[in-house]
Amino acid sequence: MATRPAILHADLDAFYASVEQLLDPALRGRPIAVGGGVVLAASYEAKRHGVTSGMVGWRARELCPELTIVAGHFSEYRRLSEQVMEILGTYTPAIEQVSIDEAFLDVAGSRRLHGEPDVIAREIRRRVTAEVGLPISVGAARTKHLAKIASQVAKPDGLIIVDPARERAFLEPLPVRLVWGVGPATEARLASRGVTTIGDLARSDPDALRRIVGVAAAGKLHALANNEDPRDVRRGRRAHSVGAQSALGRSAPTPGLRAEVLGHLADRVASRLRARRRAIRTVTVRVRFVGMRSITRSTTLEHPIASTLALREVAESLASIALADNPGESAISLLAISTSGLVEEPEVQLELAVPGPAGPGAPEAAARLAVDRSMDRVRERFGRTAVGYAAAALSSRGAVPDEFRGLAEKEI
DNA sequence: TCTGGGGTCCTAGGACCC
DNA sequence: TCTGGGGTCCTAGGACCC
Numbered sequence: 001m002a003t004r005p006a007i008l009h010a011d012l013d014a015f016y017a018s019v020e021q022l023l024d025p026a027l028r029g030r031p032i033a034v035g036g037g038v039v040l041a042a043s044y045e046a047k048r049h050g051v052t053s054g055m056v057g058w059r060a061r062e063l064c065p066e067l068t069i070v071a072g073h074f075s076e077y078r079r080l081s082e083q084v085m086e087i088l089g090t091y092t093p094a095i096e097q098v099s100i101d102e103a104f105l106d107v108a109g110s111r112r113l114h115g116e117p118d119v120i121a122r123e124i125r126r127r128v129t130a131e132v133g134l135p136i137s138v139g140a141a142r143t144k145h146l147a148k149i150a151s152q153v154a155k156p157d158g159l160i161i162v163d164p165a166r167e168r169a170f171l172e173p174l175p176v177r178l179v180w181g182v183g184p185a186t187e188a189r190l191a192s193r194g195v196t197t198i199g200d201l202a203r204s205d206p207d208a209l210r211r212i213v214g215v216a217a218a219g220k221l222h223a224l225a226n227n228e229d230p231r232d233v234r235r236g237r238r239a240h241s242v243g244a245q246s247a248l249g250r251s252a253p254t255p256g257l258r259a260e261v262l263g264h265l266a267d268r269v270a271s272r273l274r275a276r277r278r279a280i281r282t283v284t285v286r287v288r289f290v291g292m293r294s295i296t297r298s299t300t301l302e303h304p305i306a307s308t309l310a311l312r313e314v315a316e317s318l319a320s321i322a323l324a325d326n327p328g329e330s331a332i333s334l335l336a337i338s339t340s341g342l343v344e345e346p347e348v349q350l351e352l353a354v355p356g357p358a359g360p361g362a363p364e365a366a367a368r369l370a371v372d373r374s375m376d377r378v379r380e381r382f383g384r385t386a387v388g389y390a391a392a393a394l395s396s397r398g399a400v401p402d403e404f405r406g407l408a409e410k411e412i
Numbered sequence: 413t414c415t416g417g418g419g420t421c422c423t424a425g426g427a428c429c430c
Numbered sequence: 431t432c433t434g435g436g437g438t439c440c441t442a443g444g445a446c447c448c
Contacts, residue, residue: 035416037416038415038416039416040416040417053416053448054415054416054417055414055415056413056414056415056416058413058414059413059414059415098447098448099418099419099447099448100448101448102448180446180447181421181445181446181447182446183445183446183447184445184446185444185445185446186445186446213445214422214423215422215423216421216422216423217421217422217445217446239418239419239420240419240420241418241419241420242418242419243417243418243419244417244418245416245417245418246416246417247415247416247417282440282441284441284442292414292415294443295442295443296441296442296443297441297442298440298441298442299440299441300439300440300441333414333415334416336417338418338419400416400417404416404417405416405417405418407417407418408417408418408419408448409417409418409419410418410419
C-alpha cells in the first residue's frame with residue numbers, strides 16, 4: 001500500500017513584497033519591488049511584467065514603468081516570519097526551516113491531534129491569512145521533493161495535495177526546471193538533448209545523463225524524476241561555512257579599497273563566529289572581475305582563528321595573490337570572504353591559538369582577540385554601528401543594507 | 413546603463429601517507 | 431629500485447538553492 005502524503009511544504013508568496021503590501025494598503029494590488037539599486041523581491045503584479053529578484057532597478061522600471069520601489073522593512077520580515085513559523089510549529093515539532101519564508105513539515109504523527117495532512121494544510125493556510133495577513137502556498141505529498149514541487153505549482157496563494165496514486169501523472173508533464181538541482185545550466189544542456197519534462201528525464205538513458213551532469217547529479221536527478229526521494233525532514237541544521245560578500249560595481253582594486261571592503265567583511269564574519277564561540281581554519285577569498293568571471297584563492301591555517309584582524313590579514317593576502325595572478329584585469333565588481341572548517345573552541349585555547357604575523361601564541365594575538373571581545377560587548381549594548389575598526393566603520397559601500405544580510409544568515 | 417547576499421554540494425587534480 | 435592502490439586532505443572552479 002502506498003504511504004499517504006505526510007510531508008508539507010509551506011512557502012510564503014513573494015514574501016518581502018507581500019509584507020510591504022500588508023504594511024501599506026496603498027501598495028496592495030500594485031506592482032512593487034523591494035530594494036533600490038537591485039530588486040530583492042517583486043510582488044506578483046510586478047512579476048507579471050517580468051520583474052525578478054536580482055534585477056537592477058533601472059531594468060525593472062524599464063519593464064514595468066508603473067513599478068513602485070520600496071526600501072524594505074527588514075525587522076518586520078523577521079518578526080512576521082517568526083509568527084508564521086510559530087503557527088507551523090503548532091502542528092508538529094518535525095519542522096525543517098529552509099529559509100526565512102519556507103519550511104518542510106512532517107505531520108505523520110499529527111493525525112490524532114490535528115487530522116489528516118490535507119486538513120492541516122488547509123488549516124495552516126487559513127490561519128496564516130487570518131492571523132498574520134500573508135498569502136502562503138502549501139504542497140502536501142509523500143516526499144519532500146513532491147511537496148516542494150506541489151507548492152511551487154500551487155503558487156500564488158494555493159494548495160496542491162498529491163494523491164500517492166497519481167504521483168507519476170503529476171510529475172510527467174512538468175518542466176525539468178522544477179526538479180531540485182536543475183538550474184539554468186543543466187536545463188539548457190538537457191533541452192539540447194530533447195529532455196524538457198520530468199517525464200523525459202525519468203525515461204532518459206542513465207549513461208547519457210551521467211555524461212551531461214556528472215555521476216552524482218545524474219544519480220540524484222534520475223531518482224527524483226522517478227519519484228524516489230530518500231530525504232527526511234531534519235530539524236535545526238547548522239551551517240558548515242560562514243561568509244560575507246560585497247558587490248562593488250566597477251572598482252579599481254587599490255590596496256585602500258581592498259583594506260576597507262575586506263575589513264568590513266572580516267568584521268561581519270569574525271564577529272558572527274565569536275558570538276557562537278566558533279573559529280575557522282580555512283579562508284577563501286573570491287574576486288569577481290567586471291564581466292562576471294570570478295576566481296577564488298584559499299588557504300588552510302595550521303591553527304583556527306576568530307579575530308577580525310587575523311581574518312582580515314589572511315583575506316588581504318589571498319586577495320593580493322588572486323589579483324597578482326590576473327594582471328590583465330583592471331577592475332573588480334565583487335569581493336567575498338568565505339570561511340569553513342569550523343571548530344568549537346574554548347575561549348582560552350582560542351586566544352592562544354590565534355596566529356599573528358609572528359606566529360601562534362604571539363602576544364599580539366591575544367591582544368587582538370581581547371580588543372575584538374570588548375568591541376563585541378560594546379556592540380551588544382549599543383548596537384553594531386556603535387564601534388568598529390576605522391575601515392570597517394565606513395561600511396555604507398554595499399548596495400544592500402546590512403539588516404538585509406542578516407535575514408539570510410543560517411545558524412552556525 | 414548589467415547582474416544582491418548567504419549558503420550547499422560536486423568534480424578534478426595534486427600532495428602525501430601507508 | 432620500481433610499481434600499485436587506497437585513503438585523506440587541500441585547492442580551484444562551477445552549479446545550484448533560497
